Amino acid sequence: MLAVTFIEDVLRGVLQGLPPGAVYGLIAIGFVLAYKTSGVFNLAFGAQAYISAGLYFQARNEWGWSNLAAFVLAVVIVAPAIGLILERLIFRHLPPGSALAKLVIAIGLSVALPNLFELVVGFEPVAGRTPEGLLNGGATVFYDPTGLYAFSRDELTALTIAIVSGLALAALFRFTPIGLQMRAVVESPRMTELNGIRADRVSAFSWALSSAFAGLAGVLIAPRFNTLAAPDFFNLVVVAVAAAAIGKLVSIPRAVAGGLGLGVLIALIDTFLPRLSEAQEWIEPIQDNVTPAVPFIVLFALVTLWPALRRSQEQSDPLAGVDPPPPVPAASVRTPFLTILTAVFGVCFFLVVGVVVVTRADVSWLFLITQAVIMSTIYLSVTVLTGFAGQISLCQGAFAAIGGFTVFQLADRFGASVLVAAVVGGVIAATVSALLALPLVRLGRVWVAIATLAFAAFFDAVVVKLPFVGGGGTSLLQGTRVPRPVLGPLDFANDRLFLGLAIVVFLACAYTVTAIRSGTVGRTLAALRGSEVASESIGISPTRARVTAFAVSGFLAGLGGAMLSIQQENVNYASNFAPFAALFWLVLIVSLGARTVEGAAYSGASFSLMDPLIFKGALLGWILRSEERIPGIFPISPKWRFVLFGLTTITFAKHPEGLVEDGKRKAHARVERWRARVRERRQDAEVTA
């Protein structure tokens, strides 16, 4: 009797898991297609799925279109068009082998595209407005063909469409010329080029196709979310990456199987975990959050524990070795002159800001400037990791959150000194970061990014919910409060005083970072960035160097996160530190300059001040000396910020050092040329005299 119920439960779990699993499979198909035909790890499929879902929703509900017309617009027309545009305008121009640049650009697009869509279409996510599915009554009509599990109409539609489109794809591959060519490209892009197949046509087609799959998946999965919002769709793509990873990123059938498997696994855990938690109390608080985190755990485990996955690309392509080496970057050694110039400029800039703050800043400006300084501190953690060590980490938000939560726990709940708690937060974040780094440091850079993304998603889904981290149930009511510190006579509840503290912390961190850059650790990391095998051949241990970089980075992020929480007197995890929010950090700093302290400072300033200063028109108002004369296009939507910097990541392929550094170098070259001309002229004059 017991056995029968058990088997029934298992079967029920399987049935329940199939519809979402099929949708994961759909995105995974797109992911594998794009990865194999153009080497792009396209995390932006989440954004593309979001756009299709949002467009469908908008056309149907706001514009009054029929379901079918809305579907055709969102999935059949717009989704492939976006894929085509991305391929034509961006990805086909990147040289083969620039996997990291492609990934960074995909991250930039993940930030830019949803905002661009919302701006263009005028779509606004409305909390609690659950999106409808393809058929009316999708969530209310049920079918129960097996007597075990009642499929909603939405689920059944999703499952059917996913199966049909999977079969259609198989037929396409088998029977059509372009399908055969695609299959050849998927097997070996270089081989096909030698055989005279026009790989670029195939690549364009597969981008259109894979984007259509992403769009389809977006429309099908939307009814499962309470609110249509971009971050959920970003999580969705992480699930798809996990599914694709099960297929070693190369096999479409196995990616589909992976998607289905994940869907079923989630459903089974959902079925059985509550029973387990009846016996094991500690599971209860996280029970609801373990299931969504399953794909992240699977992904992290696959990346770190399955060497075949990392090697899949090289091994499956017999001609991988013939890729040309990446282009040599232009000479980029900084001259002392350039350093002095930057320092002078920096000092002047901060003096001006300082004068403004002391004389005229009101409370809200003070808040924003303080935030800019603190964000710059957090961004220094990216400088160390991405700029110095060349590693892309997508979990800096988690490290910063660890700092914030530590202050919340130690200071608010146990009354410890706030400043001590902030440092402890940094140390804990450093420890977590170093431990996380251990299994990652010998992976390729793209895999480090994926593994940190999986960790960030896991942290977001599970760790934050633990009572000893995010406070559990009580914090839902009271928030995660954080007090301001008091140091002898100095009460940092005073905002001006706190700004002073933030600046001191930033300067100390900036000093640390520059000392590291010019010291052994920085030189070691620079060598590793240049050539890992040559570094090892002179006795450098890559593991030790990178774990050090991760630890330092974790400390800076943790300390900065603690400071941010202290400033806001609340951790505000979701708006400050959630994985999707933290994507923008990377996008910003990679765009502006990941190698220098100035890059971090500009990124912090852009994060906090760009919107009020430029987009809201305040700066223009000051220049025009009157608020009335600000032209009507102001205030510009702050979303343009995400679009702007998201799209700027495209320059990463050419200028991995960032725009600021690149601009400075160009300016410097101009100054040098000018100085040379002056010298020449003087010599000429001497000769004639």
Added chain:
Amino acid sequence: MTAVLDTRGVTKTFAGVQALSDVSLLVEPGERVGLIGPNGAGKTTFFNCVLGVLRAERGQVLLDGEDVSALPVHERARRGIGRTFQRIELFGESTVRDHLLIAERVRRGDGRLWRDLLGRGRPSADEVAACDRVLEQLGLAELAEEPIEHLSLGQGRLVEVGRALMTRPRLLLLDEPSSGLDRRETADLAATLRAVQQAQGFAILLVEHDVELVANFTSRSYVLDFGTLIAEGPTDEVLASSLVREAYLGPGGGPG
């Protein structure tokens, strides 16, 4: 006297291709030994197995009589193997001197994070002096401040040698140092290497296609063909043997 390098039955396959089978080879201290063979013979693969960049399936690598087969690359490097690369491997965005400085710092082994944090991580005067001595020996003194991207291929190869020398190797593995150089540059490089080697007394294992260089530079040679050692002995005898000619030119290929 224990050999500096003693490999025993080193075997490596790539997806069915036997790149090295049962390669056993000795290099005595202070010796200059050649390792020659046609393209694809497995010479670079052998270097990679000696240093641990690739893990051999079978066989042992002994350095000064100590089995290092289980050690990672950087540990083997610290025990006295220096190396240059066939496809040049330099650190971008830094100067010539930087290349040597980092090697010197690693050799001294005092690069701790806290020293950096105290602002004591910058190169010290005697580190710079040590690097400049080597740069002087290699004729690179004038290029010390030059960004690495500005160098010619020949100069780049010298920087690789200099970087390897900073680790004070007991054994230097040179992978086709003359490729991309003209005859004069090659002769200069050989003279420089010989001078430095005589001053410091390390051993050299030289992989080279330039037969003249091998003949002039090494006293003993090994010949590798399809991953197997087919000849060894004094370099002039080896180069004269018919087996070697066959390996290079194919069966029936006469002297040419």
